[in-house]
Amino acid sequence: MRGTSTLSIMASIGVVALASVGSAGAQTAPGDTTFFVTSVGSGKGADLGGLDGADRHCETLAEAAGIRGKMWRAYLSTQGATAVNARDRIGRGPWQNAKGAVIAKDVADLHGPGNNLTKQTALTEKGEMVKGRGDQPNQHDILTGSQPDGTAFAGNQDMTCGNWTKSGAEGAAMTGHHDRMGLDESPPAKSWNSSHATRGGCSQDALRGTGGAGLFYCFAAN
Numbered sequence: 412m413r414g415t416s417t418l419s420i421m422a423s424i425g426v427v428a429l430a431s432v433g434s435a436g437a438q439t440a441p442g443d444t445t446f447f448v449t450s451v452g453s454g455k456g457a458d459l460g461g462l463d464g465a466d467r468h469c470e471t472l473a474e475a476a477g478i479r480g481k482m483w484r485a486y487l488s489t490q491g492a493t494a495v496n497a498r499d500r501i502g503r504g505p506w507q508n509a510k511g512a513v514i515a516k517d518v519a520d521l522h523g524p525g526n527n528l529t530k531q532t533a534l535t536e537k538g539e540m541v542k543g544r545g546d547q548p549n550q551h552d553i554l555t556g557s558q559p560d561g562t563a564f565a566g567n568q569d570m571t572c573g574n575w576t577k578s579g580a581e582g583a584a585m586t587g588h589h590d591r592m593g594l595d596e597s598p599p600a601k602s603w604n605s606s607h608a609t610r611g612g613c614s615q616d617a618l619r620g621t622g623g624a625g626l627f628y629c630f631a632a633n
Contacts, residue, residue, distance in 0.1 A: 452625025498561025543590030552623030
């Protein structure tokens with residue numbers, strides 16, 4: 412009887428061990444992540460150090476989360492004589508989050524009606540959800556500086572906080588709602604990349620005032 416009990420216990424341990432291995436194997440490895448929302452901003456409002464600084468922020472967060480070997484690009488447009496379109500910076504796709512959910516299969520899909528970018532899928536590099544409308548504090552305003560099709564704004568109206576170098580009372584930046592929710596059911600209110608501009612400047616306090624935290628989207632461009 413004693414031997415039988417011992418064998419039963421060992422068998423049970425073996426089953427648990429195999430189940431654990433199977434469960435671990437089903438999880439997405441950090442290195443498979445090709446899209447995330449930054450878990451934190453620069454700390455200086457919309458001053459991200461320009462596009463280069465924003466890209467470095469993506470890379471730093473990705474490496475800290477164990478996501479290595481990728482060229483990261485911030486989904487941000489710039490304006491002026493050397494305007495850059497956010498859609499042209501992020502590679503060809505497809506992109507998936509830290510849980511393995513595909514956000515979009517290519518650039519056209521990302522900017523079309525069928526993309527899979529929602530509060531549940533627009534996760535941080537750590538695989539965590541970003542607070543949205545109805546949460547405290549609301550942080551659904553994601554910096555993009557972009558029009559709905561992912562292109563830069565023309566004209567002199569600042570939509571990029573001085574191409575991501577301002578953190579004071581001047582300037583504004585276009586934001587999108589990662590949770591696809593707003594004050595009404597209009598297309599801008601539900602837009603992930605072009606909902607409304609910040610108000611009151613480009614400081615951290617100004618971003619908080621409209622429901623943001625200086626977060627932005629990062630895509631693996633290779």
